[in-house]
Amino acid sequence: MVRILRMPSESIWLDPVLSERLTRYRAICKGKKIARFLIAKKTPVIGLDDSENNIEKIWLKHKEVHHDFNSLVKDCDKGNVILKDIESPEISFLDLKAKIADKIIENCHFCERRCHVNRKAGETGICKLGVKSVVSSAFLHVGEEPPLVPSGTIFFASCVFKCVFCQNHDISQDWNKDNINIKGNEVGSSHLVAIQQKLISEGAININWVGGDPIPNVHNIIQSLQTLDNNIVQLWNSNMYLTQESMNLLVDIMDFWLPDLKFRDNAFAKRMSGVNNYWETVIRNIKFAYTEGSGEIIIRHLCMPNRIEKDTYPILDWVKDEVPLAFVNIMAQYRPEYRANRSEYKDINRRVTTTEMQLARQYADKNGIAWRQV
């Protein structure tokens, strides 16, 4: 069967705001700049024995090498250094990250649920995942934001949130790895390499880690990148409920960020998604990706019924003040699915009105936020 892909027109890049703010992303897509994980592979870790097990010492070394890594990224971007001319170090920055991730999973704190279970020993936390990942599907996605398609999207089963309105609850919350209904595949890192290579061969311009949510799979993703050699954008598409530790691992190796920013009100977030400290956690991580990472970000804000003043406006205010060069996809796709039509959720049991969407977009315009491009 011949598959016809709807390719985005190159003309989208005539938009000066888009081309100026996503310069590095576009250059990687065109093979003119190098994906960050490949640079991390060539950044040496010196003065740390491979058998070192003291996690504090390992983190200290990580902090030190983070600076060397940033210098190497700058040198590569300026053309002062040709990456392929650098010999692969005995221990690379990416190896160090894989080692730390392998320790985190023994006392799991990839997300702010901080279950502290040993997933290697068969214990499971809120996400119900062991060491292996469960991939629900992987395909070229042409429905993402125009600059991102065709996107090599890898959907993991499981999520660390319990959103009452989840449209993907079959893979995020109601999945069961022993149940064939989710068509799930338990995979390790080598399988993730093969999936990425297949997507690249089919024409993906990025690898889009999503779910459910990709957070519980940080260890397998990093391990897969230790093997992958293709110069391809790595894109983090997530609810962003990561710990600072996970962010420290990912911030150097993700080229593009596609975070959700749903709620301003923590009590509402708790009622909708079952998590504590939503706002502080998610804005901390988005700001960190903006200042310490690639800074190339599209924030997805799902407008919800009766929440424009309580959530949308303050979120747009925050974007204007704290991450002004981020794009915002102001989304109208909310539908009252899953548990949202129960009597206790009457306030969200409808779609967002045209008037509410107009108010959201007008407010974004008033704040000078770039949303039309995405």
Ligand code: SF4
């Ligand atoms: S990823 Fe999050 S939810 Fe899953 S076990 Fe680790 S801390 Fe718990």
